[in-house]
Amino acid sequence: MSSSGIQQKGVLANRVAVVTGATDGIGFAIARRLAQDGAHVVVSSRKQQNVDRAVAVLQGEGLSVTGTVCHVGKAEDRERLVATVQEHCGGADFLVCNAAVNPLVGSTLGADVGVWDKDWVSRTRAEILTPTVRVPCRIGQPEDCAGIVSFLCSPDASYITGENIVVAGFSPRL
Template identity: 25%
Template structure:
């Protein structure tokens, strides 16, 4: 049920962090993986280490905010392997920290463009191809920030709320073609992206205290959920969100 042999998986933002962990574990489970981020060299290094460990990987740089680069990423994957079975929309940015009243239009547009619209672009490029082949899976990396209101990362959080909605709506629209679409909401995971949160004891300590498992997340914690959603084990799971936050959103101090 958890075998990913025969699965071609394209993962955006997979040169490090959660995306890299998903790619490495998927390759170990037998998937052929496409490593992508803005920097070709960083992608090459990850693909090389996966191949050195006996897996199959190619590296294709693409900025998720640029449609032509995403088209080239999909085309290159099809040239190499002729199909995409699992699409993991993982790349995201957050250039604004602070209340919404201070955000510039350009930062808002960049967040929504890279974190939401690019996922729709990719869906519209890839899901019709999956449908022609009989089905597939799409996974969007959302966040617990998309499930709550946030004091300082509000615009990012709103983009992640939109990703939950996008997963749900794509699931409804593509379900009859045997395509499953789901979102994952990680809590705070120790990657470069969240460094400002977990390196600051004033944020990290109360966050750990408010988490049932009494620790922050690691990229592997999220990779397991993505592998499940990609695998035959999740064949009846679509249009939903799996929260992987160590029990952070389940906890209330009272």
């Protein structure tokens, strides 16, 4: 699915971003933010129905997106992703791999977080972290990562190299 005729405005206008693992959680939030900031975004995920859903939601918000299935662990899927980007966009300015911002989800070692009960993890995380959180006194959301990724893709970050930026919201005392 692709969109056309959308006038791009914003700090990332006329740029193309490819976001893998982009149909849920942090990857979806990053795809949304990059598109809101003007980039044409190519979203990808392992399942067609997830890609279709993400593209429909983002296009419904008036954002410029294209989607394709891609399991980044499979060479043929990566090649198809590159071909899609070339066909629809002529090339990519940014590649944002969900593994880069969330190694548990995007691990090429085959870690499957699907075995975790997400509600239990969220409750446990809240019970453990809430007493130690200094600011902003809440558990992080996927959108909290999206802003820094968009910033790093923008010209405003052109002088930043080789940095580790932790999006954690707090630093617990040990």
